[in-house]
Amino acid sequence: MVPVMDSLFLQQVLNGLITGSVYSLIAIGLTMIFGVMKISNFAQGDYSMVGAYTAVFVMAWVGGWLGWVGSVLAAAAVVGLLGVVTERLVFRPLMTRWTDIDMIMVSIGLFILLENLAQLFFGATPRMIDDPFGGRTINLGVASTSLLRLFCFVFAGVAIACLELFLNRSRMGVAIRATSQNRFAAQLMGIDINQVYRLTFGVGALLAGVGGVLYGTLFAIYPMMGALPTLKAFAVTILGGMGNIRGAIWGGLILGVAEALGGNYIAMEYKQAIGFFIIILVLLVKPSGLFGRKEGA
Amino acid sequence: MLNIENLKVAYGKAVALHDVSMRVEEGELVTLLGSNGAGKSTLLKTISGVNRALAGRILWKGQEIQNQPSHVVVNQGIIQVPEGRAVFPDLSVAENLRMGAFTRRDEDGVASDLEEVFELFPRLKERRQQLAGTLSGGEAQMLAIARGLLAAPKLLMLDEPSLGLAPVLREAIYRVIQQIYQEKGITILLVEQNARWALKVATRAYILENGRITMEDTGAALAANPDVQRAYLGH
């Protein structure tokens, strides 16, 4: 069946872009951490989960669109801090003697720990973030969407723009990029590598936390929700090339749209598997990802 | 200015430096010669705080700096230009240079140094906005040196600056190094394979073999020493 350019198609593309922008945000954090520290962090989705719960509490306390914006800021702060703490306690000790397997395993340990702690503290009942716009929708001519979803999209865009600004304009931002390109040379510039690690992990987690608020706005919030964003973020990251931030942006949008279209035109039941189909296909053709560089000589 | 005493460094089981002692005085250009795998890069990395010393001391103006984190060492003005044109490929030339001045807070000083560096390397000025990864080998090496200069070095350590460059570019690099030494008066520790040139410009030189210093003298004396050719060729 060939999708036609009807309004349903465009509607799905819009939906896909909105979810995709959230995937991008979460995946950028993952890809940054990988780029600088070569850590594949399976707990990334749990940072999003913590961000989402932070929003639940802030919304219950403040409410309204002010509360929603406040949620994002609070999630950024809480999860950023969580990232810094986990980097110091869990990942840093392994940096000098790490293997791929150790790093992945330890992050899986963190994943199991965080989601079960959440289960313990927040209970298993799914939560929702209230819609500060009271469910109003907006018609964009070719397609329509709720004001809230549009807001999420814009917010993801703003967050990504802020990150780009930070990485391109600030002294430490450029230091992070430099370290991911050549750690040894970065050390010779007088960059404190441990400070870069701390900052990278903090920012990477923060992005996942903010992404989590948006994710929680679009979907349900429950302690075990972290697995999906983790897997999606990995799919996106592999599509975009591990460590490649621009790649992660495109990868997220591609995955979002592919899921929306695939879910609608192929099979709804397999919507969650579309990302995997794509990455297995991509990896079969190009083992370093769609936008990835070939590593080594 | 820099004193190294009985330094020992190992990678796991493999001892790279056995017992190295050497010194660099202010205003000198000291050359370190040695064949592939002799431990020259290891020595520089250890001075820069990237490798750990198992034993021995590194003194900078009388202070022990061995096993300090690299950023602390760099803050003292001990700057290394690494081997193999290790620029940041996805940063622009300008950003690479800015990274060179990472530890500096004197914006005006950096700006005027940048002008000086551009005078020294006019090509870099033309290519300011270009990504460093797109530079040619010679340009990348120029950038690596320029980046080192922007750190306002008190001691500049150059690791095989001419490695893998075509003869014409090699000559250009040599001229720049001499210029930096003579005109700017920066103290230099040079690791170089081109023995003839490196000995000619050196005030003093050391020969490092299999992790040990085997000879030490003034550059001229070593160049005149009939053993050196053989020593360098390892006869």
Added chain:
Amino acid sequence: MGAILTTERLTKNFGGLTAVNDVSFSLEQGEILGLIGPNGAGKTTLINLISGAFPPSKGAILFEGRDITRDKAHTINTLGIARTFQVVRIFSRLTALENVLAAMVDRGRKGPWSLVWDSFFRRACALTEDKEACATADGLLEFVGISRYRDEQAGNMPYALTKRLEIARALATQPKLLLLDEPSSGLNPAELTGQIDLIQKINAQGTSILIIEHVMKVIMGISHRLIVLHYGEKIAEGEPEKVYNDPLVVEAYLGGDSDAQH
């Protein structure tokens, strides 16, 4: 006699860099051929090409008259070429004995499934209890002089001896041609002498050898002929003494005198 290995106009490009440029040479049966040149001259790349670590961009490699240009590393080994590495690549969590045993499997004839079959129906309970195989492996450890470390994890052995273990492992594949990439790097003078003796002992048993070495004492002492690479190109070839005094070679090693040219 005749050539056991021939390369024809071998070229390898990495991106913009030409690491090996148009190199042709032959290695005679039973010969020790030394390969020298300054840092970055393309020596290791040449050995990587011959051993099949990656394919050349242009040119051909013939081993015993057979074209092995496009063969993979493991195939090339089964044909009779073994190698060592500049930085040792031993199996660090296996014992010295197991390192050698792993190399003794006749992989030209046995694939993985036939080894699976063997593990249930042929061998003694464990490979290390197979007296015949162990005797051969012990012989090799003895030959390179590291019997003392037989049951030591290779990762715990002194560095100098892991270089010998690597040679023993290469010999266990019964090569006709052995490629040695800087067998004496990181060794002290005493260890060096032992290494020279060992290489000559291997050659005396009829194995042809191609050796990269920067320690001139080693290379001049044992090579029958020398080849000099510079910027990826072969600039000299012949008797050690003759090559050593070749002005082009001296120039390559000592470098140009910049002032003399201006």
Added chain:
Amino acid sequence: MSARLRKILLWAAALVALFLVPHVVEDRYFMHIVVMAGIFTILTLSWNLLAGYTGQLNLGHAAFYGIGAYTSAILAMQTGLSPWLGLFAGGLVAAFFGLLLGFPALRLSGPYLAITTIGFAEILRLVAMNWVDLTRGSLGLSGVPLLTPIKIGDFTMQFYFERDYYYVVVAAVLFTLFCIRRLIGSEFGVTLQAMRDDEAGAQSIGINPSSYKLAVFTISAFFAGFAGGLFAHFARLVSPELLALHNTFDVLTMTMIGGLGTIAGPILGAVTLTFLSEALRYMEEVIKIDIRLIVYGLLLILTILFMREGLVGVIKNSWARMKGGR
């Protein structure tokens, strides 16, 4: 010869002890746990064959477990195939999928391999959820037949109670252990470890890593499928849950805590954690919170940070210290 004799005596003593367990402990719930520990032991041993001996991180191992369980259950329910044959059929089908997964896995490592294997398992889990005609979807297949009685002369062995399954599982674990020990000790096993330690070095002695990786993927999957079949006929319920990620995570936690890349480690890890988790479940009734998985996560992190060689390493070191002290 005396060392050998001692070894034989030790094995004999262990076998007698294993035989006597159900006669000493009669509690059915306890026997249930022991059977589950046995099934997890087979899983950990098979996962470790891949991760511990070749360094390949397969995070989709639960898929093979599930495939084995579904195959054996469906064959028994729809074709009436003897469950005894079904166990091996389950293993073979899983092995086939292992080979299939092995192909893309050849070129991948680290995070790429990890995510591809997860994807493989998730896709199959969704298939199990949605191929309702075959699998009854998320409800799962209930009423999977028990293992059929074995008649030897006049003696008939029924498989009804946990203790009956106990003997089956003990036999299955011993069978797996035997196979894996033979494999690891042989030229095949040495080859795998060589590849794990240094792939380029392995190629230089004639090892073709791809073909060995495929073989190990296949063998590892076979035993996981075999374990899945055992579970199906024991629990009598097969659901898509079996293929879920957390099952793989349990297996890897057990292996890491026991000791990756050893034979004793996975066994030790599986048994310890199965019993620990039952103890914690028991504790839940007292303290009213379920801390089972919190403990899992914490243990996994602490193991990697402070106990790289797992329990086996700790035991080995303290044994060496005791010996050295004397």
